[in-house]
Amino acid sequence: MSLLLTSSKCEQWTYLSKQVKEYEEQAVHAEGADLYTLMQRAAEAVFCCWKTFNAKQTLVITGNGNNAGDGYEVARLIKQADRHVVVCAINPGKVLTGDAAKAQKKWINAGGQICDFSQELLDECDVIVDALLGTGLTNNVHDKFAEMIKAVNQSAKPILSIDVPSGINADTGCPHGAAIMATKTVTLVGIKQGLTTATGKQYAGDLHFDDLGVGEQFMKLATPSAQIINIDSFRPLPERLVSSHKGSHGKLLCIGGNHGSAGAIRLSAESGLRAGAGMVKVYTHEHAVLPVSIGRPELMVTSEHLDDALAWSTCVVIGPGLGQDEWAQKTFERVIRYCQQYNMPTVIDADALNLLAKQSSSYKLSNTVLTPHPAEAARLLELTTTDIEADRFYYARQCAINFDATSILKGSGTLIDNTEHTWVCENGNPGLAVGGSGDVLSGIIGALMAQGLNTSDAACYGVVLHATAGDRACEQSGQRGMLASDLFTHVRALINHL
Known part of the structure; x- marks a missing residue:
């Protein structure tokens, strides 16, 4: 069984900033227009978003490039709407060039003025339009730019950024020193x-996208860097046969739960049940057998006969609560050796990732999903967490390549990479940043693989199910105090399209 992503016009893709810079002119010319027309369309798109703030006084901050031209065009549209608007430029006396100069001149001809930035103007406005810096930024923001950005952020006023928040690297998302925190x-x-x-x-805050009428032509020229996915990106799982039985829906083996860590493997195993696995067995430390068993009689639990449990299973999840002591090390080595020998679908999570990092050169894991958070990815790649977070797209791919596996780099905007394609999940919220959340994710993915999905499909769908369940739980009761087990009911509903 293969769960394929849908193919529709509603698909959204991501691109590198250099691709947009390289191909937007060709795309707009193919539509019979020019770049100034594109600037006007950009202003209209931003103006439409500006309306949602219902602002009486707007401050537009501009720099020296084409992004400034967008700002002048937006300011002119706001003025035409009979709303008070002030433009503050980083260099008020500077005459711009190209299309930005044309936009600047039209603003002046419409009766607009260009002011020095001041705290007084900042205090008076209801909303700020950020047209300070664009996507071409390569060096750290400093001097007047940094001062303006700091003042704007400290104002606590709503901010609408054009294209990217000023100071943010459009490819990595990292700030170049100072950066606008947009609404x-x-x-x-x-x-x-x-x-x-x-x-x-x-x-970026609430992200809106407008292709400015050139999207179709642009997509013919540029190769996407990733696909954005959500729950609507997937076709439903097929209906189960009336004649099916528990063995028809996969046998998931969850391995972990060292002394004192029974909860982690219990969460993983129970989420496997809720995600549709027909049977779930837990192999755990002898001291964890009773804690795992209590309250969930549907789980089979053992601390013996590991080889028999492996032979029984159709997918293995290893890592939640596994620990890194001698018992954990021996268990890990036996499991990975077996899974490699028989090409067993495997999910490697938590402590199993840390054990893998200690001997990474020994393994190629072609039928495996890795689920590292940034610190675990850093250990796998012998880097720092800061390195990973500085270029998440690159290092998600490196994890996948190094282990010949499908890699999930967890975090806000979780990335999934299978060495050839990258997906980014747009769902999720900070409420999911709680102990046990990752254990639930590993169980969901394991259950999907046990039911026959390949690694890429299971990873993508599992991440989205998990994140969307978190969003539903948040809508129901809020972010703070969310428990990993709160996701179970929502996962079951989502996988049944309810």
Whole structure:
């Protein structure tokens, strides 16, 4: 069985900033227009988003490049709407060039003025439109730019950024020193990949996209860097046969739960049941057998006969609560050796990732899903967490390549990479940042693989199920105080399209 992503016009893709810069002119010319027309369309898209703030006084901050031209065009549209708007430029006396100069001149001809930035103007406005810096930034923001950005962020006023929040690297999402913390961002022509994950997602705020009428032509020229996925990206799982039985729906073996860590493997195993596995067995430390068994009689639990349990299973999840002591090490080596020998579908999570990192050169894991958070990915790649977070797309791919596996780099905007393709999950919320959440994810993915999905499909669908369940739980009771086990009911409903 293969769960394929849907193919429809609603698909969204991410791109590198250089691709947008390289191909947007060809795309707009193919539509019979020019780049100034594109600038006007960009302003209209931002203006439409600006309306949602219902602002009486707007401050537009501009720099020296084409992004400034977008800002002048937006300011002119706001003025035409009979709303008070002030433009503050980083260099008010500087005459711009190209299309930005044309936009600047039209703003002046419409009666607009260009002011020095001041705290007084900042205090008076209801909303700020950020047209300070664009996607071409390569060096750290400093001097007047940094001062303006700091003042704007400290104002606590709503901020609408054009294309990318000023100071953010459009490809990695990392700030170049100082960066605008936007309330909303309207990104243009192609979605910049850095705005969809981790720090970039935080700085972008509520992300809106407008292809400015050139999307079809642009997609003919540019190869996407990743696909954005959500629960609507997937076709439903097929109906089960009336004649099916418990053995028809996969036998999931969850391995972990060292002394004192029974909860982790219990969460993983129970989420496997809720995600549709026909039978779930837990192999755990002898001291964890009773804690895992209590309260969930549907789980089979053992601390003996590991080889028999492996032979019984159709998929293995190893790692939640496994620990790194002698028992854990021996268990890990036996399991990985067996899974490699028989090409067993495997999910490697938590402590099993840490054990894998200690002997990474020994393994190629072609039928395996790895589920590291940034610190675990850093250990796998012998880097620091800061390194990983500085370029999540690159290192998600490196994890996949190094182990010949499908890699999930967890976090806000979780990334899935199978060495050839990258997907980014747009669902999820900070409530999922709680102990046990990752254990639930590993169980969901294991259950999907046990039911016959390949590693890429199971990883993508599992991540989205988990994240969307978290969103539903958040809507129901809020972010704070969410438990990993709160996801179970929502996972079951989602996988049954309820």
